[in-house]
Amino acid sequence: MTSFPLPLSFPAYSAVTGMPLTGLSSSLTWLEYLNVETGSPVTPPTFAEFGATGLYFSNVTANATGIVDLTAACFPRYVFYGPIYCVPAFSLSTGAPLSGLTPTWGSIYDTASETAVVPQPSFSEFSGTGIYKITGLTSTMTCTINWGATALPQYLDIDTVPLSLGPSIGTPTPTPGSTITTNQVILVPIADPSYTIGDLTIIIVASYSNGSTELIYSPLLGWSSVYPGSSLPASLPGDIILTRTGGWPSAPTISVYLSDPAGLEAAADWTWVLGPQPITLISESVTPAQAPAPYGSDLRTYLDLGNGPDLDPYMLIVSDEHVVLPEQLARRLMMPPGTLAYAPTAGFDLRTLANTYLVNGDAAPIQTAIANQCLADERVQSVNVAVTPIKGSLNVSIKGMGSAGPFGIVFNVGNESINSLSVTG
Secondary structure, X not given: OOOOEEEEEEEOEEOOOOOEXXXXXXXXXXXXXXXXXXXXXXXXXXXXXXXXXXXXXEEEEOOEEEEEEOOOOEOOOEEEEOOOOEEEOEEOOOOOEOOOOOOEEEXXXXXXXXXEOOOOOEEEEEOOOOEEEEEOOOOOEEEEEEXXXXXXXXXXXXXXXXXXXXXXXXXXXOOOOXXXXXXOOEEEEXXXXXXXXXXXXXXXXXXXXXXXXXXXXXXXXXXXXXXXXXXXXXXXXXXXXXXXXXXXXXXXXXXXXXXXXXXXXXXXXXXXXXXXOOOOOOXXXXXXXXXXXXXXXXXXXXXXXXXXXXXXXXXXXXXXHHHHHHHHHHHXXXXXXXXXXXXXXXXXXXXXXXXXXXXXXXXXXXXXXXXXXXXXXXXXXXXXXXXXXXXXXXXEEEEEEEOOXXXXXXXXXXXXXXXXXEEEO
């Protein structure tokens, strides 16, 4: 779960003159800084001053609560921070946080129904801190807390709707702008200190680099049929979980919109890079009477359906040595160098030869580069490469000897990309 940085700003005034006090950043301390869900102490943020103004700030988080001690030189001495359902009590005699109280409700009404709230929300103290958590407070309540005669002030008024801080959206995981795989799960953290997840209006949209757009989630339609594994958080703060059946079709831009009953809104969008996808090799089961395939098994990569070579839509598994090795080499020759982090020199993208016009001597370094890529595969024993211009395109012919026998690959590189590809044994 992710915390959300929020700027807490406050002034410091002299207890003697009433004037703003500057230069206190290093003297300010957190008496308490707690996680509002667990009540456990967490590492507090530091303080800084806006210039020399006597106005200070700290980058607190939405799932925390705490009390700042401004030092005895200031009046008031203490500053409280926390969501609306966390409230402090201070001593009438010392002004310090007051623990051990049993607060009661002076009054508590539901503004929607204009009736008294029954049962009333309950109080619990974060042990020994003077900070009390209210359980059961909703976004339509107006109420007065009675702390008792030892507190100042004795009464505290709360009106939940005007005090709403509004929803917020954190930074997703993985980091926007990073490279993700097709099946990457994306987590989007959201929060609203004043409301529950059921109070929020949430709309999520995906748009892609190929120009298509999807409505992922809306209150009216729910989740899109291709996002059955996605979910909203059960409580706030929490993470929206996005996972798409069939994977992301191209580089996704995810847009999230939030609105709460107070009319406060938050919106954000982020884009990721869709990286090269790993190829899954599936081995066939082998019976004792069946010799294993020399090159193993693989998904059939290139099936020409009239629009150039493409992935076999039937996901056929092949183990023919006359197909497996040539197709794996063909993939290597349609992959830019650096695609594989564990093999940065692997790859020579023949598609970069599109619109290339060769003159005498130009083909030699290309032929050498292609041959080196083939020979980098330990199963290839020898190879001959010929690159020939043919009617506005380039014909790349590869003939070689593998550990299981001869093989051949023929590419035709056209004006835009690979026109055709064939493999032979």
